[in-house]
Amino acid sequence: MATSTVENYLKEILVITLEEDVAKVPMGQVAKVLGVTPGTATSMAKSMERDGWIRYFPRVGVSLTKKGRKLALSMLRRHRLLETFLVETLGLDWSEIHVEAEELEHAISEKVLEKLDEFLGRPRFDPHGDPIPSKGGVIQQLASKPLSEFKKGAGVRIESIVDQDKEFLHFARKSALVPGQIFKITGKEDCADAITLKTPKGKILNLGYRSAEKILALPCEA
């Protein structure tokens, strides 16, 4: 049985490998996303390797074993289903759900999760637009990319917001930068580090690259 600390480590390692498409995650990064000192991450890596959750390559990083990946996917499923529940059923604010789900995901049993999934109508995407892994651990990977990588004139549909920062999420929602929303990229100035978006209704929006990188989108008809 994994402790909830172990569950957190596994989930974060999975998210990094999915997002950055790397095989091994360096210890520094593990320490950073989990908010612990590097030494702590190293000692956790050792005990998690001892228990068969991960493989640990000294001075290089860690990767998930089959067993570890399975649990990590289960945690991601819990997290995203809970976020969906918190928004859809309880009406919580978008910006609050991450923290709440972070706690609940360790306490909810497989049985309750299944009931919840059924109650929610077996959703396949969470409120951020991120895919919810199936019960069997299959996760649908989207070929979405940051807004900053689209060309001028392209039509895009927002898929997800990468950043979990409360203020940024709040701003995003205020600006209709939410999953499913469609925009046209009307301007792109590399020198000015700025992108201009336009909604189908004609509303104009300006974003810096720093922000545009945090918003993933798929190409679509404008």
Added chain:
Amino acid sequence: MATSTVENYLKEILVITLEEDVAKVPMGQVAKVLGVTPGTATSMAKSMERDGWIRYFPRVGVSLTKKGRKLALSMLRRHRLLETFLVETLGLDWSEIHVEAEELEHAISEKVLEKLDEFLGRPRFDPHGDPIPSKGGVIQQLASKPLSEFKKGAGVRIESIVDQDKEFLHFARKSALVPGQIFKITGKEDCADAITLKTPKGKILNLGYRSAEKILALPCEA
């Protein structure tokens, strides 16, 4: 901030003081309900006293401080609201909800709890019939009533014995008719003026109405 272990100790101490109407709970009982060794309960008592959750009287027992009682009531509220949710909304089986709520109660925030309460229509009793403490920490005590007034099939928990007659008290104790004891009413014959009770262990007990009127009980799960 209390750890979830501390939350569990507080909640169990509260439940005992409510059910048995005592001021101090002996360490042996604390150890038993929490499933730990007596030594563990003692050392927890000391550290919880240090942190102001309880008062610890060596060789006697513990009682809740104002701060401890407040948190204990909040835990009881969480627990009972969650049980209600699990039964009413997700349709879990009655026999499963306790264990599930036991885990979730430590992970759910005040904010989510309020939303859940609202979603459930602010219920005042949980599926077992136990009262749900209000947000402000007020718990409605159920008015107990004589055994003779329950219906056949009801689950009851003995609250008190009205009669002070020595012989009757002796008989009551021999028959396990003591506060806290749980029975199911398996038979009720108005004509024969008789009630049949059954303990969880299957022991059968017959009482006449004259006696049944002297025993006060609360509804509870059988």
Added chain:
DNA sequence: AATTATATTTTGACTAATCAAAATACTAGA
């Protein structure tokens, strides 16, 4: 290649929670 900077690991220490088993205090019966 030598030096500097950065990332990682080690070491030693700490807290919370637990157990087993020995020691102690209390209680009830003879």
Added chain:
DNA sequence: TCTAGTATTTTGATTAGTCAAAATATAATT
């Protein structure tokens, strides 16, 4: 009152998870 039995506390040890700071390895720069 003395003793036997029960309840409680102590003691010493263990595990998980953490930090700070020193030590070490690797990478980058001159």
